[in-house]
Amino acid sequence: ENGKWSAQSGLIEQANGGVLYIDEVNLLPDHLVDSILDSAASGQHRIERDGLSQTVNARYILIGSMNPEEGDLRPQLTDRFMHGILIHDDFSVEERREIVRVRMDFDDDPQNFLAEQQTKLEQLRSQILGVRQELKNVEISENLRTEVAQKAARLKLEGVRAELGVLRTARCAAAWRGDTTISEADLAEAWILCLGHRRTDQPPESQNSKPKIKLPKPPADDLESKRLKMPKTSFSPEEANAEEISLEASHNLAHSELASWWKSTPKKQLSDNFVSGTSRPVPTHVSHSRLCWTSSLKASLMRGWTPGNPWHLRFRKPARRSNLWLFIDASRSTGTFGSSTSAHFLAAARNVIQTLGAKTFGSRFHVLVLQNGKIGWWIKRGTAQAVQKTLGRLTEASGKSHLTPALNQLRNAIQKQGVLEGDRVLLCSDGMLSPETEKTVSESKKRFRKALLNLSQRISTTAWLHPQLQRGMRHWLPELTEGTPVRLIALD
16 A cells, blocks of 8 residues: 555464364365465465565464365365364254254354353363373374374375374374273274375265165066166166267257357356456456556556655456357267257257357357266367367267266366356256266256356356257256256257
8 A cells, every 4th residue: 555565464374373264175276275285384374575575373273164066175285184074964853953943042142142152162171271281191002003004004095194193183082081092992083084085985984874774685587677677868877878879970050049149148247356367457446457566566667656655556457258168968868869950969969059159259168078978178268160170079979977077077167267257158968967876866966956056156147058858858957957047948
């Protein structure tokens, strides 16, 4: 302000000696993750700005929460968390009643509620301080250290932070019980807490998890007869036909409703504070612009700036082109849907999409394709001409319809790129999503709806190109898109 720097306490400095809580920690921008990693490793946070250099203490307890469906946590940050807890909504009726009662008591009178809980909090605080003093009295035998090291090696854990966490946690559990020897129960609980977020292939079972019930297997003849009656579609993934379906040759095909959506004015939406891509200098602070110190310094020096006088500030505004995010479901079911325009929905949809922006040079296209059970980017920041050429290689439909992971991957890419007015999303799918492993159709549908809602909240100008639905499927897509701004466009 007025050309002078002044230091202000940030969140990391304010968390020194306390707790730093981060919601949706898996969506944290990379530069903030780097700052947290540095401060967590050194216990200090260094601030470097033009004309300002400062080091502050940053020793804190880091707590993060996330939804794994929205993306993974960076491995470097995952290893920094000692404990990982997977929360299940399996409360009993009594527990639900108590949770609601306590929450309403707090809402009605927060001050009185805190006063009533103060005694319990002080008792807990005193107990924790006492246990800390007893930690050094808990013995860790060499046999126990060897056992932990052998198990870590057998699990192929990287580094030794997991082993340190297990031994420290087990020692805390023993001290909490008032014992000086670590028991098998202490060690088992420590492994559960320290492995939950480090292993994704076989997460350890919680001690509070419900027992698995083994159902009797039906006779082989009965099972075989049921298999023969199961349709080979995306809703029977275990018996889905693995044979790919070849598509007819591509050619441009016009579609009036899709063309109308493409030419329409995008809906107004709140753009992100961070937007990647090119930018241009502007003299005043306008929407989405950021202060540019290099341009400000240059402009100030050109105008004869001297120390102590205000700077001539300059800003930079994002100037990248609008983005069209295109998702194409090339799973096997999209090649079997018939239409009056083409023998296969996917072939007809491909031909229609190729006409989008044929004469447009102001947009950048991103194409995400689900094919043969794999999700991959075919184009990133490409032109309309590149889309036409690339979609010509789409000659087959195969694999299962893993639509929920595909939408999450698309949303993460949009999150990283940033959103500006004019950005659009076009989904091309029949909506026949494959149930996820150990999930029912209802649960898979709920997870897909959540992924679709999160995506459409990022970019409200979203359309879904789908085949004409028949019989019982007429209500399927409207149910999936209910409550979202997604526009359904049927391919006649």
